[in-house]
Amino acid sequence: MTTPRPETLAKLTPVLTKRWLSPDAWRIGTYEQLDGYAALRKALKAHPDDLIQLIKDSGLRGRGGAGFPTGLKWGFIPQGDGKPHYLVVNADEGEPGTCKDLPLMTHDPHALVEGVIIASYAIRASRAYIYIRGEAVHAARRLRNAVQEAYDKGYLGRNILRSGFDLELVVHSGAGAYICGEETALLDSLEGFRGQPRLRPPFPATHGLYASPTVVNNVGTIASVPPIVLGGADWWKSMGTEKSSGPMIYSLSGRVANPGQYECSMGVTLRELLELAGGMQPGHNLRFWTPGGSSTPLLAAEHLDVPLDFEGVAAAGSILGTTATQIFSDQDCPVYATYRWLEFYHHESCGKCTPCREGNYWMVRVYRRILSGQGTHEDLDTLLDTCDNILGRSFCGLGDGATSSVTSSLKYFKQDYLDYIEGRTAPKLSEKTLVGAH
Ligand SMILES: Cc1cc2nc3c(=O)[nH]c(=O)nc-3n(C[C@H](O)[C@H](O)[C@H](O)COP(=O)(O)O)c2cc1C
Numbered sequence: 239m240t241t242p243r244p245e246t247l248a249k250l251t252p253v254l255t256k257r258w259l260s261p262d263a264w265r266i267g268t269y270e271q272l273d274g275y276a277a278l279r280k281a282l283k284a285h286p287d288d289l290i291q292l293i294k295d296s297g298l299r300g301r302g303g304a305g306f307p308t309g310l311k312w313g314f315i316p317q318g319d320g321k322p323h324y325l326v327v328n329a330d331e332g333e334p335g336t337c338k339d340l341p342l343m344t345h346d347p348h349a350l351v352e353g354v355i356i357a358s359y360a361i362r363a364s365r366a367y368i369y370i371r372g373e374a375v376h377a378a379r380r381l382r383n384a385v386q387e388a389y390d391k392g393y394l395g396r397n398i399l400r401s402g403f404d405l406e407l408v409v410h411s412g413a414g415a416y417i418c419g420e421e422t423a424l425l426d427s428l429e430g431f432r433g434q435p436r437l438r439p440p441f442p443a444t445h446g447l448y449a450s451p452t453v454v455n456n457v458g459t460i461a462s463v464p465p466i467v468l469g470g471a472d473w474w475k476s477m478g479t480e481k482s483s484g485p486m487i488y489s490l491s492g493r494v495a496n497p498g499q500y501e502c503s504m505g506v507t508l509r510e511l512l513e514l515a516g517g518m519q520p521g522h523n524l525r526f527w528t529p530g531g532s533s534t535p536l537l538a539a540e541h542l543d544v545p546l547d548f549e550g551v552a553a554a555g556s557i558l559g560t561t562a563t564q565i566f567s568d569q570d571c572p573v574y575a576t577y578r579w580l581e582f583y584h585h586e587s588c589g590k591c592t593p594c595r596e597g598n599y600w601m602v603r604v605y606r607r608i609l610s611g612q613g614t615h616e617d618l619d620t621l622l623d624t625c626d627n628i629l630g631r632s633f634c635g636l637g638d639g640a641t642s643s644v645t646s647s648l649k650y651f652k653q654d655y656l657d658y659i660e661g662r663t664a665p666k667l668s669e670k671t672l673v674g675a676h
């Protein structure tokens with residue numbers, strides 16, 4: 239295990255994670271001692287439009303994967319329209335490898351609750367929802383407890399801190415489906431329907447929850463709001479890069495010595511993150527990795543110095559996504575890893591559109607053929623052709639994301655596929671997987 243050098247340690251910028259190791263960090267008393275609810279007091283004295291402008295000025299971009307500018311999104315909410323407005327926090331966190339929102343809600347739930355109150359005040363919403371993944375029982379318990387503590391202290395409910403602002407906050411547990419993280423499927427699920435994406439336009443900004451103006455934001459996005467209100471836009475922009483401002487929680491998993499969450503200024507590199515995490519596990523050398531979850535194209539060892547911000551990762555041919563860096567070594571097989579991810583996408587496809595529903599079903603079968611030693615050279619063309627029919631032709635991002643590891647693993651690791659097809663690598667799956675597949 240390597241020890242990080244002081245200059246690399248200085249890359250850590252704990253803002254969202256700064257309270258996580260405090261005793262009883264999840265309790266309101268601890269939170270209040272460590273800056274908690276100071277931003278709310280400040281925000282309630284400001285005009286809502288000024289708060290929206292502050293978030294625009296900070297350059298904050300959504301932490302849910304797409305990196306959409308948050309202030310711009312808030313500014314889309316029509317004002318004076320006479321309709322109720324809603325804030326919905328996307329706490330579904332289903333992207334494989336992603337582990338930043340659940341630890342935040344478990345360790346520091348009040349950071350999210352405070353962010354919800356400020357964001358709701360800014361967009362003039364008097365009702366907000368946190369849609370949390372059903373399996374995340376522990377985080378949901380902590381969150382519900384925090385919400386109750388906030389009600390008891392007068393931070394939620396009617397006439398918050400005597401400001402005249404009212405807000406009801408509901409924590410809603412989903413049933414556990416990856417597609418319910420897609421914002422319009424989430425809204426359908428919240429309304430009690432089967433979670434499937436909606437046709438856009440109209441967009442949630444005008445026709446969201448109950449056909450009313452709605453902002454949907456990720457947990458990390460909303461939890462970034464109180465520090466921005468306290469520290470100001472310039473302080474926030476002093477971290478990160480020109481177009482990707484602020485700190486970001488990178489979750490490292492896989493063949494790394496100390497997996498976990500590392501909060502750094504955007505633009506940190508994997509080389510630096512690995513140093514912070516004690517390096518690779520003994521006996522393992524980096525071979526491939528995801529910069530932002532399994533829906534983002536794989537990168538290879540040659541990409542160790544790519545700046546991990548929205549622009550840097552895009553320039554390297556991938557996507558920053560959820561900053562879920564899954565690390566694989568020379569002892570891992572990119573073909574098998576891709577197959578496992580495809581099983582996930584096939585299982586989680588909601589079935590609404592044909593390219594994703596059928597394409598993933600068939601690609602899983604082609605992978606089983608290759609991995610059981612029955613593959614042909616034509617299978618590789620079939621995979622690329624199928625991806626071509628899914629990418630850009632699917633109803634939502636799940637279909638597009640499913641193709642990422644297929645096309646990128648074929649780009650960087652075609653030889654691994656050929657080794658199965660030409661018999662140099664022993665089959666990983668038994669031929670039994672080829673029959674009776676569901
Ligand atoms: C299949 C799929 C799953 C998604 N899952 C999540 C999720 O679990 N959490 C999340 O914040 N965004 C998720 N998103 C992105 C959301 O649709 C949306 O862009 C995001 O919640 C917006 O918040 P932000 O602007 O704060 O990033 C998912 C998108 C797709 C296509």
Ligand code: SF4
Nearest residue numbers: 589590591594634637
């Ligand atoms: S791309 Fe997949 S998950 Fe998205 S709507 Fe189509 S079938 Fe459903």
